[in-house]
Amino acid sequence: MNRRLLIASLAIAALVLMLVSMLTGPAGLGPVQSIRALVAGGDEAAMLIMREIRLPRALLAALVGFSLGVSGAALQGFLRNPLAEPGIIGVSASAALGAVLMFYTGIAGASLLALPAGALAGAAVCVFALIAIASARASTITLILAGVALSSLAAALTSLVLNLSPNPFAAYEIIFWLLGSLKDRTMDHVWLALPLMALGWAALWSSCRALDALSLGEEGAAGLGVNLARARLFIIGGVALSVGAATAVTGAIGFIGLIVPHLIRPLTDRLPGNLLLPSGLGGAALLTAADIVARSAIVERELNVGVVTALIGAPFFLWLVVRSRREVF
Amino acid sequence: MSISAQDVSVRLGEREVVHGVSLTLKSGQVTGLLGPNGAGKSTLMRALGGQLAHSGSIMLDGEPVAQMQDVARARRIAWLPQSRELSWPLSVENLVALGRLPWHGWRRTRSPADRELCRNAMQLMEVDALAHRPADQLSGGELARVLMARAVAQDTPILLADEPAAGLDPAHQISMMAAMRQLAGRSRTILVSLHDLSLAARWCDRLVLMKNGRVAADGAPGAVMTKAVLARVYGINAEMGHDECGMWLAPLGLTQGDEAR
Numbered sequence: 359m360n361r362r363l364l365i366a367s368l369a370i371a372a373l374v375l376m377l378v379s380m381l382t383g384p385a386g387l388g389p390v391q392s393i394r395a396l397v398a399g400g401d402e403a404a405m406l407i408m409r410e411i412r413l414p415r416a417l418l419a420a421l422v423g424f425s426l427g428v429s430g431a432a433l434q435g436f437l438r439n440p441l442a443e444p445g446i447i448g449v450s451a452s453a454a455l456g457a458v459l460m461f462y463t464g465i466a467g468a469s470l471l472a473l474p475a476g477a478l479a480g481a482a483v484c485v486f487a488l489i490a491i492a493s494a495r496a497s498t499i500t501l502i503l504a505g506v507a508l509s510s511l512a513a514a515l516t517s518l519v520l521n522l523s524p525n526p527f528a529a530y531e532i533i534f535w536l537l538g539s540l541k542d543r544t545m546d547h548v549w550l551a552l553p554l555m556a557l558g559w560a561a562l563w564s565s566c567r568a569l570d571a572l573s574l575g576e577e578g579a580a581g582l583g584v585n586l587a588r589a590r591l592f593i594i595g596g597v598a599l600s601v602g603a604a605t606a607v608t609g610a611i612g613f614i615g616l617i618v619p620h621l622i623r624p625l626t627d628r629l630p631g632n633l634l635l636p637s638g639l640g641g642a643a644l645l646t647a648a649d650i651v652a653r654s655a656i657v658e659r660e661l662n663v664g665v666v667t668a669l670i671g672a673p674f675f676l677w678l679v680v681r682s683r684r685e686v687f
Numbered sequence: 688m689s690i691s692a693q694d695v696s697v698r699l700g701e702r703e704v705v706h707g708v709s710l711t712l713k714s715g716q717v718t719g720l721l722g723p724n725g726a727g728k729s730t731l732m733r734a735l736g737g738q739l740a741h742s743g744s745i746m747l748d749g750e751p752v753a754q755m756q757d758v759a760r761a762r763r764i765a766w767l768p769q770s771r772e773l774s775w776p777l778s779v780e781n782l783v784a785l786g787r788l789p790w791h792g793w794r795r796t797r798s799p800a801d802r803e804l805c806r807n808a809m810q811l812m813e814v815d816a817l818a819h820r821p822a823d824q825l826s827g828g829e830l831a832r833v834l835m836a837r838a839v840a841q842d843t844p845i846l847l848a849d850e851p852a853a854g855l856d857p858a859h860q861i862s863m864m865a866a867m868r869q870l871a872g873r874s875r876t877i878l879v880s881l882h883d884l885s886l887a888a889r890w891c892d893r894l895v896l897m898k899n900g901r902v903a904a905d906g907a908p909g910a911v912m913t914k915a916v917l918a919r920v921y922g923i924n925a926e927m928g929h930d931e932c933g934m935w936l937a938p939l940g941l942t943q944g945d946e947a948r
Binding site for chain 1: 736738756757758759760761762765766767768770772773774775776777778781782785786788789791793795834837841
Protein backbone atom coordinates (compact mmCIF):
# COMPACT_ATOMS: atom_id res chain seq x y z
CA MET A 359 0.00 0.00 0.00
CA ASN A 360 1.24 3.48 -0.81
CA ARG A 361 2.82 5.02 2.30
CA ARG A 362 1.18 8.43 1.99
CA LEU A 363 -2.21 6.90 1.37
CA LEU A 364 -1.78 4.64 4.38
CA ILE A 365 -0.77 7.51 6.66
CA ALA A 366 -3.61 9.72 5.38
CA SER A 367 -6.22 6.97 5.86
CA LEU A 368 -5.07 6.18 9.37
CA ALA A 369 -4.98 9.87 10.32
CA ILE A 370 -8.51 10.37 8.99
CA ALA A 371 -9.70 7.24 10.81
CA ALA A 372 -8.20 8.54 14.07
CA LEU A 373 -9.78 11.98 13.63
CA VAL A 374 -13.21 10.56 12.78
CA LEU A 375 -13.05 8.25 15.80
CA MET A 376 -12.06 11.19 18.02
CA LEU A 377 -15.10 13.05 16.75
CA VAL A 378 -17.36 10.05 17.42
CA SER A 379 -15.77 9.76 20.86
CA MET A 380 -16.65 13.39 21.60
CA LEU A 381 -20.26 12.75 20.57
CA THR A 382 -20.51 9.73 22.88
CA GLY A 383 -21.59 10.04 26.48
CA PRO A 384 -24.45 9.82 28.96
CA ALA A 385 -25.37 13.53 28.73
CA GLY A 386 -27.55 12.99 25.67
CA LEU A 387 -26.29 15.96 23.67
CA GLY A 388 -27.09 15.90 19.96
CA PRO A 389 -24.23 16.05 17.44
CA VAL A 390 -24.91 19.61 16.33
CA GLN A 391 -25.40 20.80 19.90
CA SER A 392 -22.17 19.08 20.98
CA ILE A 393 -20.04 20.62 18.27
CA ARG A 394 -21.55 24.06 18.82
CA ALA A 395 -20.83 23.79 22.56
CA LEU A 396 -17.26 22.72 21.88
CA VAL A 397 -16.40 25.37 19.33
CA ALA A 398 -18.63 28.35 20.10
CA GLY A 399 -19.60 27.86 23.74
CA GLY A 400 -23.19 28.92 24.44
CA ASP A 401 -25.09 26.63 26.80
CA GLU A 402 -22.82 26.46 29.83
CA ALA A 403 -23.56 22.89 30.91
CA ALA A 404 -23.04 21.57 27.41
CA MET A 405 -19.87 23.62 27.03
CA LEU A 406 -18.46 22.26 30.29
CA ILE A 407 -19.25 18.70 29.29
CA MET A 408 -17.62 19.11 25.90
CA ARG A 409 -14.55 21.11 26.87
CA GLU A 410 -13.80 19.71 30.31
CA ILE A 411 -14.87 16.09 29.99
CA ARG A 412 -15.15 14.84 26.44
CA LEU A 413 -12.37 16.80 24.74
CA PRO A 414 -9.61 15.78 27.20
CA ARG A 415 -10.86 12.23 27.07
CA ALA A 416 -10.73 12.03 23.27
CA LEU A 417 -7.36 13.78 23.17
CA LEU A 418 -5.85 11.49 25.78
CA ALA A 419 -7.16 8.38 24.04
CA ALA A 420 -5.48 9.50 20.81
CA LEU A 421 -2.22 10.59 22.49
CA VAL A 422 -1.89 7.48 24.65
CA GLY A 423 -2.81 5.25 21.71
CA PHE A 424 -0.25 7.01 19.53
CA SER A 425 2.44 6.59 22.19
CA LEU A 426 1.70 2.90 22.62
CA GLY A 427 1.62 2.28 18.85
CA VAL A 428 4.89 4.11 18.18
CA SER A 429 6.64 2.51 21.16
CA GLY A 430 5.50 -0.98 20.22
CA ALA A 431 6.72 -0.54 16.65
CA ALA A 432 10.06 0.88 17.81
CA LEU A 433 10.66 -1.89 20.35
CA GLN A 434 9.74 -4.64 17.90
CA GLY A 435 12.16 -3.15 15.39
CA PHE A 436 14.87 -2.64 17.98
CA LEU A 437 14.61 -6.13 19.46
CA ARG A 438 13.90 -7.67 16.06
CA ASN A 439 11.18 -9.59 17.80
CA PRO A 440 7.53 -9.41 16.77
CA LEU A 441 6.42 -10.31 20.29
CA ALA A 442 7.97 -7.27 21.95
CA GLU A 443 5.63 -4.71 23.49
CA PRO A 444 6.23 -1.48 25.43
CA GLY A 445 5.66 -3.17 28.81
CA ILE A 446 8.64 -5.46 28.24
CA ILE A 447 11.17 -2.93 29.53
CA GLY A 448 9.32 -2.61 32.83
CA VAL A 449 8.29 1.03 32.49
CA SER A 450 4.53 0.47 32.67
CA ALA A 451 4.82 -1.82 35.70
CA SER A 452 7.09 0.65 37.49
CA ALA A 453 4.81 3.56 36.66
CA ALA A 454 1.88 1.57 38.00
CA LEU A 455 3.82 0.86 41.20
CA GLY A 456 4.56 4.57 41.61
CA ALA A 457 0.87 5.39 41.28
CA VAL A 458 -0.18 2.61 43.63
CA LEU A 459 2.21 3.96 46.28
CA MET A 460 0.44 7.31 45.96
CA PHE A 461 -2.86 5.58 46.71
CA TYR A 462 -1.35 3.65 49.60
CA THR A 463 0.20 6.67 51.26
CA GLY A 464 -2.96 8.71 50.75
CA ILE A 465 -1.11 11.40 48.79
CA ALA A 466 -3.36 10.58 45.81
CA GLY A 467 -6.26 12.28 47.58
CA ALA A 468 -4.34 15.54 48.03
CA SER A 469 -4.09 16.55 44.39
CA LEU A 470 -5.39 15.43 41.04
CA LEU A 471 -1.83 15.34 39.73
CA ALA A 472 -0.35 13.36 42.61
CA LEU A 473 -1.11 10.06 40.89
CA PRO A 474 0.52 10.89 37.57
CA ALA A 475 3.48 12.42 39.38
CA GLY A 476 3.96 9.23 41.38
CA ALA A 477 3.68 7.14 38.23
CA LEU A 478 6.26 9.30 36.45
CA ALA A 479 8.62 8.94 39.39
CA GLY A 480 8.19 5.15 39.23
CA ALA A 481 8.89 5.12 35.50
CA ALA A 482 11.95 7.36 36.02
CA VAL A 483 13.45 5.01 38.63
CA CYS A 484 13.01 2.09 36.23
CA VAL A 485 14.51 3.92 33.29
CA PHE A 486 17.55 5.15 35.22
CA ALA A 487 18.21 1.59 36.30
CA LEU A 488 17.91 0.43 32.68
CA ILE A 489 20.13 3.18 31.34
CA ALA A 490 22.75 2.44 33.98
CA ILE A 491 22.72 -1.16 32.77
CA ALA A 492 22.73 -0.13 29.10
CA SER A 493 25.61 2.30 29.47
CA ALA A 494 27.74 -0.45 30.97
CA ARG A 495 28.02 -1.69 27.35
CA ALA A 496 25.53 -4.42 27.97
CA SER A 497 24.02 -6.33 25.07
CA THR A 498 20.43 -5.86 23.99
CA ILE A 499 19.44 -9.20 25.46
CA THR A 500 20.84 -8.18 28.88
CA LEU A 501 18.81 -5.01 28.67
CA ILE A 502 15.61 -6.92 27.97
CA LEU A 503 16.20 -9.47 30.69
CA ALA A 504 16.84 -6.59 33.08
CA GLY A 505 13.58 -4.99 31.92
CA VAL A 506 11.67 -8.22 32.52
CA ALA A 507 13.24 -8.51 35.99
CA LEU A 508 12.35 -4.89 36.87
CA SER A 509 8.84 -5.47 35.54
CA SER A 510 8.38 -8.53 37.75
CA LEU A 511 9.79 -6.73 40.76
CA ALA A 512 7.43 -3.80 40.25
CA ALA A 513 4.48 -6.19 39.87
CA ALA A 514 5.49 -8.02 43.06
CA LEU A 515 5.79 -4.77 44.99
CA THR A 516 2.40 -3.67 43.66
CA SER A 517 0.92 -6.93 44.98
CA LEU A 518 2.64 -6.32 48.30
CA VAL A 519 1.05 -2.87 48.55
CA LEU A 520 -2.35 -4.39 47.74
CA ASN A 521 -1.71 -7.00 50.41
CA LEU A 522 -0.92 -4.35 52.97
CA SER A 523 -3.64 -1.92 51.93
CA PRO A 524 -5.41 -0.54 54.99
CA ASN A 525 -8.98 -1.30 53.90
CA PRO A 526 -10.86 -3.07 51.12
CA PHE A 527 -11.91 0.24 49.63
CA ALA A 528 -8.29 1.33 49.12
CA ALA A 529 -7.50 -2.00 47.51
CA TYR A 530 -10.54 -1.65 45.25
CA GLU A 531 -9.40 1.82 44.20
CA ILE A 532 -5.93 0.54 43.37
CA ILE A 533 -7.20 -2.41 41.35
CA PHE A 534 -9.57 -0.16 39.48
CA TRP A 535 -6.77 2.24 38.57
CA LEU A 536 -4.55 -0.63 37.46
CA LEU A 537 -7.20 -1.71 34.94
CA GLY A 538 -6.55 1.46 32.95
CA SER A 539 -9.15 4.09 32.24
CA LEU A 540 -9.68 7.39 30.46
CA LYS A 541 -12.60 8.38 32.70
CA ASP A 542 -12.68 11.78 34.43
CA ARG A 543 -9.43 13.06 32.96
CA THR A 544 -8.92 16.79 32.55
CA MET A 545 -6.93 19.04 30.27
CA ASP A 546 -4.35 19.17 33.10
CA HIS A 547 -3.64 15.52 32.43
CA VAL A 548 -3.22 16.31 28.74
CA TRP A 549 -0.79 19.14 29.44
CA LEU A 550 1.16 17.01 31.89
CA ALA A 551 1.57 14.06 29.54
CA LEU A 552 1.87 15.71 26.14
CA PRO A 553 5.34 17.32 26.46
CA LEU A 554 6.86 14.12 27.85
CA MET A 555 5.21 12.01 25.18
CA ALA A 556 6.33 14.38 22.43
CA LEU A 557 9.89 14.20 23.70
CA GLY A 558 9.65 10.41 23.62
CA TRP A 559 8.25 10.42 20.07
CA ALA A 560 11.11 12.67 18.95
CA ALA A 561 13.70 10.33 20.48
CA LEU A 562 12.10 7.36 18.69
CA TRP A 563 11.78 9.30 15.44
CA SER A 564 15.50 10.13 15.55
CA SER A 565 16.22 6.39 15.74
CA CYS A 566 14.53 5.49 12.43
CA ARG A 567 17.84 4.98 10.62
CA ALA A 568 19.14 2.72 13.37
CA LEU A 569 15.89 0.74 13.33
CA ASP A 570 16.12 0.23 9.56
CA ALA A 571 19.74 -0.85 9.80
CA LEU A 572 18.92 -3.30 12.60
CA SER A 573 16.94 -5.31 10.02
CA LEU A 574 20.38 -6.76 9.23
CA GLY A 575 21.12 -7.65 12.86
CA GLU A 576 23.43 -5.82 15.24
CA GLU A 577 26.59 -6.65 13.24
CA GLY A 578 25.00 -5.48 10.01
CA ALA A 579 23.77 -2.28 11.64
CA ALA A 580 27.19 -1.54 13.16
CA GLY A 581 28.74 -1.98 9.70
CA LEU A 582 26.31 0.63 8.37
CA GLY A 583 27.66 3.17 10.83
CA VAL A 584 24.93 2.86 13.46
CA ASN A 585 26.08 3.64 16.97
CA LEU A 586 24.28 0.87 18.81
CA ALA A 587 24.89 2.26 22.29
CA ARG A 588 23.33 5.57 21.29
CA ALA A 589 20.43 3.84 19.54
CA ARG A 590 19.74 1.76 22.66
CA LEU A 591 19.71 4.88 24.82
CA PHE A 592 17.37 6.79 22.51
CA ILE A 593 14.96 3.90 22.00
CA ILE A 594 14.78 2.87 25.66
CA GLY A 595 14.56 6.54 26.68
CA GLY A 596 11.93 7.32 24.04
CA VAL A 597 9.74 4.36 24.98
CA ALA A 598 10.13 5.16 28.67
CA LEU A 599 9.10 8.79 28.21
CA SER A 600 6.08 8.16 26.04
CA VAL A 601 4.83 5.00 27.76
CA GLY A 602 5.69 6.32 31.24
CA ALA A 603 3.68 9.46 30.57
CA ALA A 604 0.83 7.42 29.07
CA THR A 605 0.68 5.07 32.04
CA ALA A 606 0.86 8.02 34.42
CA VAL A 607 -2.38 9.51 33.13
CA THR A 608 -4.39 6.42 32.18
CA GLY A 609 -3.04 3.44 34.10
CA ALA A 610 -1.71 0.36 32.35
CA ILE A 611 -3.35 -0.22 28.97
CA GLY A 612 -2.16 -3.42 27.39
CA PHE A 613 -2.07 -4.99 23.95
CA ILE A 614 -2.28 -1.80 21.85
CA GLY A 615 1.53 -1.65 21.60
CA LEU A 616 1.68 -5.33 20.70
CA ILE A 617 -1.16 -5.63 18.20
CA VAL A 618 -1.06 -2.40 16.24
CA PRO A 619 2.43 -2.84 14.74
CA HIS A 620 1.34 -6.32 13.62
CA LEU A 621 -1.84 -5.02 12.02
CA ILE A 622 -0.04 -2.21 10.20
CA ARG A 623 3.22 -3.94 9.22
CA PRO A 624 1.83 -5.92 6.25
CA LEU A 625 0.53 -2.64 4.80
CA THR A 626 4.04 -1.11 4.79
CA ASP A 627 7.35 -1.98 3.13
CA ARG A 628 8.31 -3.57 6.50
CA LEU A 629 11.24 -1.24 7.12
CA PRO A 630 10.96 -0.70 10.89
CA GLY A 631 11.64 3.03 10.57
CA ASN A 632 8.72 3.37 8.16
CA LEU A 633 6.38 1.61 10.59
CA LEU A 634 6.57 4.15 13.43
CA LEU A 635 4.20 6.84 12.19
CA PRO A 636 1.51 4.52 10.73
CA SER A 637 1.66 2.39 13.86
CA GLY A 638 1.24 5.46 16.09
CA LEU A 639 -1.79 6.62 14.09
CA GLY A 640 -3.21 3.10 14.16
CA GLY A 641 -2.75 3.02 17.92
CA ALA A 642 -4.53 6.36 18.29
CA ALA A 643 -7.46 5.09 16.21
CA LEU A 644 -7.67 1.74 18.00
CA LEU A 645 -7.55 3.13 21.55
CA THR A 646 -10.11 5.81 20.69
CA ALA A 647 -12.38 3.09 19.26
CA ALA A 648 -11.84 0.90 22.34
CA ASP A 649 -12.76 3.83 24.57
CA ILE A 650 -16.00 4.36 22.63
CA VAL A 651 -16.81 0.66 23.10
CA ALA A 652 -15.93 0.89 26.80
CA ARG A 653 -18.53 3.62 27.23
CA SER A 654 -21.28 2.23 25.06
CA ALA A 655 -21.06 -1.57 25.35
CA ILE A 656 -23.11 -1.81 28.52
CA VAL A 657 -25.90 0.65 29.26
CA GLU A 658 -25.32 2.82 32.33
CA ARG A 659 -22.13 1.02 33.31
CA GLU A 660 -18.77 2.05 31.96
CA LEU A 661 -16.06 -0.54 31.34
CA ASN A 662 -12.38 0.23 31.88
CA VAL A 663 -10.72 0.76 28.52
CA GLY A 664 -7.82 -1.48 29.62
CA VAL A 665 -10.34 -4.29 29.99
CA VAL A 666 -11.67 -3.68 26.49
CA THR A 667 -8.20 -3.61 24.89
CA ALA A 668 -7.29 -6.83 26.69
CA LEU A 669 -10.57 -8.43 25.59
CA ILE A 670 -9.82 -7.53 21.97
CA GLY A 671 -6.10 -8.08 22.33
CA ALA A 672 -5.82 -11.50 23.90
CA PRO A 673 -7.89 -13.38 21.27
CA PHE A 674 -6.08 -11.47 18.55
CA PHE A 675 -2.79 -12.48 20.07
CA LEU A 676 -3.91 -16.09 20.06
CA TRP A 677 -4.83 -15.76 16.41
CA LEU A 678 -1.37 -14.36 15.70
CA VAL A 679 0.25 -17.33 17.39
CA VAL A 680 -1.91 -19.86 15.56
CA ARG A 681 -1.47 -18.22 12.18
CA SER A 682 1.74 -19.02 10.36
CA ARG A 683 4.55 -16.99 11.91
CA ARG A 684 5.85 -16.04 8.47
CA GLU A 685 2.68 -14.35 7.39
CA VAL A 686 2.51 -12.25 10.51
CA PHE A 687 5.52 -10.00 10.10
CA MET B 688 42.76 3.95 -0.39
CA SER B 689 44.80 1.47 1.61
CA ILE B 690 44.20 -0.08 4.98
CA SER B 691 47.10 -1.08 7.10
CA ALA B 692 47.33 -3.13 10.29
CA GLN B 693 50.43 -2.97 12.46
CA ASP B 694 50.96 -5.59 15.17
CA VAL B 695 47.22 -5.98 15.74
CA SER B 696 46.03 -8.24 18.55
CA VAL B 697 42.38 -8.80 19.44
CA ARG B 698 40.92 -10.33 22.57
CA LEU B 699 37.45 -11.81 22.69
CA GLY B 700 36.63 -12.08 26.37
CA GLU B 701 39.52 -13.81 28.12
CA ARG B 702 41.00 -15.29 24.96
CA GLU B 703 43.37 -13.56 22.56
CA VAL B 704 42.13 -14.59 19.13
CA VAL B 705 44.43 -12.57 16.86
CA HIS B 706 48.10 -12.21 17.81
CA GLY B 707 50.26 -9.43 16.40
CA VAL B 708 49.05 -9.41 12.80
CA SER B 709 50.60 -6.90 10.40
CA LEU B 710 49.05 -6.50 6.99
CA THR B 711 48.63 -3.80 4.36
CA LEU B 712 45.85 -4.08 1.81
CA LYS B 713 46.34 -2.17 -1.40
CA SER B 714 43.80 -0.58 -3.64
CA GLY B 715 43.02 -2.43 -6.88
CA GLN B 716 43.71 -5.83 -5.32
CA VAL B 717 41.53 -8.71 -4.24
CA THR B 718 43.15 -10.26 -1.20
CA GLY B 719 41.95 -13.68 -0.10
CA LEU B 720 41.98 -14.48 3.62
CA LEU B 721 42.31 -18.20 4.22
CA GLY B 722 42.81 -20.54 7.11
CA PRO B 723 41.17 -23.29 9.10
CA ASN B 724 38.04 -22.70 11.20
CA GLY B 725 38.88 -20.68 14.29
CA ALA B 726 42.08 -19.24 12.78
CA GLY B 727 40.88 -15.69 13.55
CA LYS B 728 39.84 -14.62 10.04
CA SER B 729 36.45 -13.14 10.98
CA THR B 730 37.87 -11.51 14.10
CA LEU B 731 40.66 -9.87 12.12
CA MET B 732 38.14 -8.70 9.55
CA ARG B 733 35.88 -7.19 12.23
CA ALA B 734 38.86 -5.40 13.74
CA LEU B 735 39.88 -4.05 10.31
CA GLY B 736 36.31 -2.80 9.90
CA GLY B 737 36.60 -0.87 13.16
CA GLN B 738 34.11 -3.11 14.94
CA LEU B 739 36.36 -4.55 17.64
CA ALA B 740 38.70 -3.06 20.21
CA HIS B 741 42.29 -4.06 19.45
CA SER B 742 45.85 -3.34 20.38
CA GLY B 743 48.32 -2.22 17.73
CA SER B 744 47.19 0.17 15.02
CA ILE B 745 44.79 -0.05 12.09
CA MET B 746 45.11 2.92 9.78
CA LEU B 747 42.99 3.94 6.84
CA ASP B 748 45.17 6.20 4.70
CA GLY B 749 46.99 7.24 7.85
CA GLU B 750 43.87 7.76 9.98
CA PRO B 751 43.23 5.35 12.88
CA VAL B 752 40.05 3.38 12.13
CA ALA B 753 39.19 3.09 15.83
CA GLN B 754 38.90 6.88 16.16
CA MET B 755 36.73 7.48 13.13
CA GLN B 756 33.10 8.53 13.50
CA ASP B 757 30.70 5.64 12.89
CA VAL B 758 29.11 7.15 9.80
CA ALA B 759 32.42 8.40 8.35
CA ARG B 760 33.82 4.89 8.72
CA ALA B 761 30.76 3.30 7.10
CA ARG B 762 31.26 5.61 4.12
CA ARG B 763 34.74 4.18 3.60
CA ILE B 764 34.56 0.58 4.76
CA ALA B 765 31.77 -1.80 3.81
CA TRP B 766 31.71 -4.92 5.92
CA LEU B 767 29.71 -7.99 4.97
CA PRO B 768 29.36 -10.09 8.14
CA GLN B 769 29.35 -13.85 7.94
CA SER B 770 25.94 -14.18 9.62
CA ARG B 771 23.15 -13.72 7.13
CA GLU B 772 20.73 -12.31 9.63
CA LEU B 773 17.51 -10.77 8.41
CA SER B 774 14.82 -9.74 10.87
CA TRP B 775 11.96 -8.72 8.58
CA PRO B 776 10.97 -9.93 5.10
CA LEU B 777 12.05 -6.75 3.31
CA SER B 778 11.94 -6.73 -0.46
CA VAL B 779 15.30 -7.37 -2.12
CA GLU B 780 15.25 -3.80 -3.42
CA ASN B 781 14.79 -2.30 0.06
CA LEU B 782 17.36 -4.65 1.53
CA VAL B 783 20.01 -3.60 -1.00
CA ALA B 784 19.06 0.05 -0.44
CA LEU B 785 20.04 -0.30 3.24
CA GLY B 786 23.59 -0.08 1.91
CA ARG B 787 22.93 3.59 1.16
CA LEU B 788 22.02 4.33 4.79
CA PRO B 789 25.40 5.80 5.79
CA TRP B 790 24.98 8.37 3.02
CA HIS B 791 21.49 9.43 4.05
CA GLY B 792 20.37 12.14 6.41
CA TRP B 793 17.80 11.37 9.08
CA ARG B 794 14.99 11.64 6.53
CA ARG B 795 16.29 8.57 4.72
CA THR B 796 15.15 9.73 1.28
CA ARG B 797 16.72 7.93 -1.65
CA SER B 798 18.10 10.08 -4.44
CA PRO B 799 18.18 9.00 -8.11
CA ALA B 800 21.93 8.47 -7.64
CA ASP B 801 21.19 6.09 -4.75
CA ARG B 802 18.77 4.14 -6.91
CA GLU B 803 21.33 3.94 -9.71
CA LEU B 804 24.00 2.58 -7.35
CA CYS B 805 21.57 0.00 -5.97
CA ARG B 806 20.55 -1.06 -9.47
CA ASN B 807 24.19 -1.46 -10.50
CA ALA B 808 24.97 -3.45 -7.37
CA MET B 809 22.02 -5.76 -8.02
CA GLN B 810 23.08 -6.24 -11.64
CA LEU B 811 26.64 -6.98 -10.58
CA MET B 812 25.44 -9.67 -8.17
CA GLU B 813 22.83 -10.90 -10.68
CA VAL B 814 19.88 -10.32 -8.37
CA ASP B 815 18.16 -7.52 -10.29
CA ALA B 816 15.43 -9.94 -11.40
CA LEU B 817 14.60 -10.58 -7.73
CA ALA B 818 14.17 -6.88 -6.87
CA HIS B 819 10.55 -7.17 -5.73
CA ARG B 820 10.76 -10.55 -4.02
CA PRO B 821 10.50 -10.66 -0.21
CA ALA B 822 13.94 -11.62 1.05
CA ASP B 823 12.55 -14.46 3.20
CA GLN B 824 11.47 -16.26 0.03
CA LEU B 825 15.00 -16.44 -1.36
CA SER B 826 17.24 -19.47 -1.35
CA GLY B 827 20.36 -19.32 0.84
CA GLY B 828 22.59 -18.61 -2.16
CA GLU B 829 20.28 -15.90 -3.48
CA LEU B 830 20.22 -14.22 -0.08
CA ALA B 831 24.03 -14.36 0.04
CA ARG B 832 24.19 -12.51 -3.29
CA VAL B 833 21.58 -9.98 -2.21
CA LEU B 834 23.51 -9.22 0.99
CA MET B 835 26.68 -8.85 -1.06
CA ALA B 836 24.82 -6.43 -3.33
CA ARG B 837 23.88 -4.52 -0.17
CA ALA B 838 27.59 -4.19 0.71
CA VAL B 839 28.48 -3.18 -2.86
CA ALA B 840 25.74 -0.53 -2.83
CA GLN B 841 27.47 1.05 0.16
CA ASP B 842 29.96 2.19 -2.53
CA THR B 843 33.02 2.34 -0.30
CA PRO B 844 36.69 2.27 -1.31
CA ILE B 845 37.21 -0.71 1.02
CA LEU B 846 35.14 -3.88 1.06
CA LEU B 847 35.57 -6.59 3.68
CA ALA B 848 33.54 -9.68 2.81
CA ASP B 849 33.38 -12.55 5.28
CA GLU B 850 32.74 -15.82 3.42
CA PRO B 851 30.49 -14.30 0.75
CA ALA B 852 30.76 -17.38 -1.43
CA ALA B 853 29.72 -19.92 1.21
CA GLY B 854 26.61 -21.81 0.10
CA LEU B 855 26.78 -20.62 -3.50
CA ASP B 856 26.63 -23.01 -6.44
CA PRO B 857 29.87 -23.26 -8.49
CA ALA B 858 28.63 -20.93 -11.21
CA HIS B 859 27.65 -18.24 -8.76
CA GLN B 860 30.87 -18.69 -6.77
CA ILE B 861 32.74 -17.90 -9.95
CA SER B 862 30.56 -14.94 -10.85
CA MET B 863 30.86 -13.59 -7.28
CA MET B 864 34.65 -13.69 -7.54
CA ALA B 865 34.52 -12.16 -11.02
CA ALA B 866 32.40 -9.36 -9.59
CA MET B 867 35.02 -8.73 -6.92
CA ARG B 868 37.74 -8.56 -9.55
CA GLN B 869 35.61 -6.05 -11.41
CA LEU B 870 35.20 -3.96 -8.25
CA ALA B 871 38.94 -4.11 -7.57
CA GLY B 872 39.46 -2.94 -11.14
CA ARG B 873 37.61 0.22 -10.14
CA SER B 874 40.41 0.84 -7.63
CA ARG B 875 38.70 -0.68 -4.63
CA THR B 876 40.50 -2.53 -1.86
CA ILE B 877 38.95 -5.93 -1.27
CA LEU B 878 39.52 -8.50 1.44
CA VAL B 879 37.54 -11.70 1.14
CA SER B 880 37.64 -14.75 3.37
CA LEU B 881 37.23 -18.05 1.57
CA HIS B 882 37.42 -21.77 2.16
CA ASP B 883 37.60 -22.89 -1.46
CA LEU B 884 41.31 -23.14 -2.27
CA SER B 885 40.97 -23.22 -6.06
CA LEU B 886 38.59 -20.28 -6.04
CA ALA B 887 41.05 -18.33 -3.90
CA ALA B 888 44.07 -19.25 -6.00
CA ARG B 889 42.39 -18.43 -9.31
CA TRP B 890 40.69 -15.17 -8.43
CA CYS B 891 42.75 -13.43 -5.76
CA ASP B 892 45.81 -11.29 -6.43
CA ARG B 893 47.20 -12.11 -3.06
CA LEU B 894 46.50 -14.70 -0.38
CA VAL B 895 46.93 -14.35 3.35
CA LEU B 896 46.83 -17.65 5.23
CA MET B 897 46.13 -17.55 8.95
CA LYS B 898 46.56 -20.19 11.59
CA ASN B 899 45.98 -19.86 15.34
CA GLY B 900 45.55 -16.10 15.10
CA ARG B 901 48.79 -15.45 13.23
CA VAL B 902 49.66 -14.91 9.59
CA ALA B 903 51.14 -18.21 8.43
CA ALA B 904 51.83 -17.22 4.83
CA ASP B 905 51.30 -14.13 2.72
CA GLY B 906 51.96 -13.61 -0.96
CA ALA B 907 50.89 -14.28 -4.53
CA PRO B 908 48.80 -17.46 -4.93
CA GLY B 909 51.58 -19.25 -6.81
CA ALA B 910 54.05 -18.54 -4.04
CA VAL B 911 51.76 -19.32 -1.10
CA MET B 912 49.87 -22.36 -2.32
CA THR B 913 52.53 -24.99 -1.91
CA LYS B 914 52.18 -28.49 -0.55
CA ALA B 915 54.32 -27.60 2.44
CA VAL B 916 52.24 -24.52 3.36
CA LEU B 917 48.93 -26.34 2.96
CA ALA B 918 50.19 -29.21 5.08
CA ARG B 919 51.37 -26.78 7.73
CA VAL B 920 48.25 -24.55 7.78
CA TYR B 921 45.43 -27.01 7.10
CA GLY B 922 47.08 -30.35 7.75
CA ILE B 923 46.07 -31.62 4.32
CA ASN B 924 47.73 -33.27 1.36
CA ALA B 925 46.76 -31.37 -1.78
CA GLU B 926 47.36 -31.88 -5.44
CA MET B 927 47.80 -28.79 -7.54
CA GLY B 928 48.46 -27.80 -11.09
CA HIS B 929 47.97 -25.12 -13.70
CA ASP B 930 45.59 -24.82 -16.62
CA GLU B 931 44.78 -21.96 -19.01
CA CYS B 932 42.73 -20.14 -16.35
CA GLY B 933 45.28 -20.38 -13.56
CA MET B 934 45.96 -22.60 -10.65
CA TRP B 935 43.81 -25.46 -9.36
CA LEU B 936 43.99 -27.32 -6.08
CA ALA B 937 42.44 -30.52 -4.83
CA PRO B 938 42.63 -31.48 -1.15
CA LEU B 939 43.11 -35.25 -1.18
CA GLY B 940 43.52 -36.23 2.43
CA LEU B 941 44.84 -35.39 5.84
CA THR B 942 48.52 -35.42 6.57
CA GLN B 943 49.49 -37.95 9.21
CA GLY B 944 50.84 -37.03 12.59
CA ASP B 945 49.91 -34.31 15.03
CA GLU B 946 52.82 -31.99 14.34
CA ALA B 947 51.48 -31.35 10.83
CA ARG B 948 48.17 -30.09 12.19
